[in-house]
Amino acid sequence: MEGLIGIKAKKKPIIITAIIVVLIVVFGGMAAYQVNHFNQGIAINGVDVSGLTAKQAVDKLENTKLNNDVWVDGKVIFHGEATSSGFKASDVPAVKKLLKKQFTLIPLHKDKNYNILADNDNQYRKTTVHSAVEQILNKENQSRKSAKDAYAELKDGKVTIVKAEDGNRYDVKAMMSEFDKQINNDKIELKSVEQKPLTASSKTVQDEKAKLEKLADASVNYRVENQTYDLKASDCINSAKYINGKYIINSEKLKDKIDQINKEKATLGKKFKFKTTAGKEIEVQGKTYGWALSDKKAQATILKAMEDGTKNVDAKQDIYGIGYNENGTGYGVTSNDGIGDTYAELSLADQHAWFYRDGKLVDQVDVVTGDVKTNSETPKGVYYIMYQQSPSILRGTHPDGKKYACKVQYWSQFTDDGCGFHDASWRTNWANNAYLTDGSNGCANIRPAQAEAVYKALSVNEPVIVY
Structure with missing residues (x-):
């Protein structure tokens, strides 16, 4: 065992x-x-x-x-x-x-x-088939309903969210991405993918809402010369959206505000009340002298300040003018109805000009202005010295059509069409009534001996009142 x-x-x-x-x-x-x-x-x-x-x-x-x-x-x-x-x-x-x-x-x-x-x-699939399928899907989409994203909107001072709307359009990008994944398969079988709209609860829409709520609470102190305007978003913005990182704003109400400020403060094109050297109170139509708020610039400045949360801005960057100085003249000058106390005064009736600096008379001269007989009168209005040049060649055309080129020692232009103060060495008739039948082509002629002092008494952008 x-x-x-x-x-x-x-x-x-x-x-x-x-x-x-x-x-x-x-x-x-x-x-x-x-x-x-x-x-x-x-x-x-x-x-x-x-x-x-x-x-x-x-x-x-x-x-x-x-x-x-x-x-x-x-x-x-x-x-x-x-x-x-x-x-x-x-x-x-x-x-x-x-x-x-x-x-x-x-x-x-x-x-x-x-x-x-x-x-x-397979290049055939990569090029011909890929392109054809993409075109077919896009063409099919033309008869399908597009989805609409939810979005936030500021309107009448309140922020609301507009809900999304579903559609049935193909998400062509997603479907072609799947096509690319199957590019080497024996056959390509795709499933339809529909575009999905942004929902009200999405981060994008909620971020839009937050941005618009901040904008709705904004206000800007807009300083125009010596006055400040308190501009609230609710009073300036009709409606607004925030799309792809940018505000899209309807600001018709702000345009109305700027128009109102211009009526109260702007001097471009206004009638100026002016007291002559003789003591007479007159009104003179503004021509090139003055400034006004550019609606486009002012809206951009104010809206950007609201978007950025900036509280105080100055209007000086938003003004414009006409003539040589397109940035405007006389901004910040509030005395003497916007003319100030440094200016040139030209009386056509008296054929005399006065030159003031800081309220003091620094020079005065007799002049001969534009010829009345040939309709070459010096134009009335409030202008400004556009530029000065010494010496200078004045070129133009006489009333009879003949062209001229005259050399002068001192030239101070004040109108767009070429009128200004200058010496006239060729002139012999200095009578007080010479302008009626033997006047200039529109300029204010000055005796050569007095021209330098007048030239120095003037400065660029200084107002010139012609009446």
């Missing part, structure tokens, strides 16, 4: 060893097979390669014809010409990488598709 037990004990290790050897052989053979063959359910670019080696898989792919039809939700929207898959023997290394990637020691059946790009990629 003991001998029998001993024999059994000796056989047990042998059996175990045999089993282990068998398992090693089985699993070794299985592993060797798995290393070189794809698992069941594996596909490359939609082509089943279950149980194939890398070379066999490439051979199958190489012999696969692509019909290039494109499907959307199970319906063909484009019929393409059949082409080869583009796979060749040179693609074996890439397929071997997939073989290694999907390797399992024990055979498995798991449906899995891998997309790889063949060495000889």
Whole structure:
């Protein structure tokens, strides 16, 4: 009995060893097979390669014809010409990488598709088919309803959110992105993707709301010369949106505010009340002298201040004028009805000019102005010295049509069409009534001996009152 037990004990290790050897052989053979063959359910670019080696898989792919039809939700929207898959023997290394990637020691059946790009990629799909499908989707969208994003809006001082509206237009970008992912498949099957609008709860819309609420509470102190206007957003903005990081504002109410400020403060084109040297109170129509607020500039300044949260701004940057100085003249001058105390005064009736600086008379001279007989009168109005030049060549045309070019030593122009103060060495008639029949072409002629003092008494942008 003991001998029998001993024999059994000796056989047990042998059996175990045999089993282990068998398992090693089985699993070794299985592993060797798995290393070189794809698992069941594996596909490359939609082509089943279950149980194939890398070379066999490439051979199958190489012999696969692509019909290039494109499907959307199970319906063909484009019929393409059949082409080869583009796979060749040179693609074996890439397929071997997939073989290694999907390797399992024990055979498995798991449906899995891998997309790889063949060495000889499908240009027909990339160009012709891609372009055609994109055009088809865009054309289809023309008859579909567009989704409308939710958005925040400021209106009548209150911020509200307008809800989104769904549509059924294709999201062409998303669908073409899926097309690109399937570019090497044996067939391309797309699912429709519809455009999704921004919802009211989206971060974008909530950010819009916050921006508009901040704008709605804004106010700006707009200083015009010596007066400050408190401009509140609710009084200036009709409506506003915040789109792609920028405000879009309807500000008709602000335009009305600027128009009102111009009526109260601007001097460009106004009638000036003026007290002559003789003490007479007169009104003289403004011509080139003066300033006004540019509606475009002022709105831009005020709205930007509201957007940025800036409290105080000055209107000086927003004014304009006419003539040589397009930035306006006389801004900040409030005395003497906007003329100030430095100016030139020219009386056509008296044929005399006075020159004031800081309220003091610094010079005065007799002049000969534009000829009345030939309708060349010096124009009345409030102008300004546009520029000065010494010496200068004056060019123009006489009333009879003849052109002239006259050299003068001192020239101070004050009208757009070329009238100014200058010496006239050629003139012999200095009578007080010379301007009636023997006047100038429109300028104020000055005796040469007095011209330098007049030139120095004047300055650029200084007002000139002609009456």
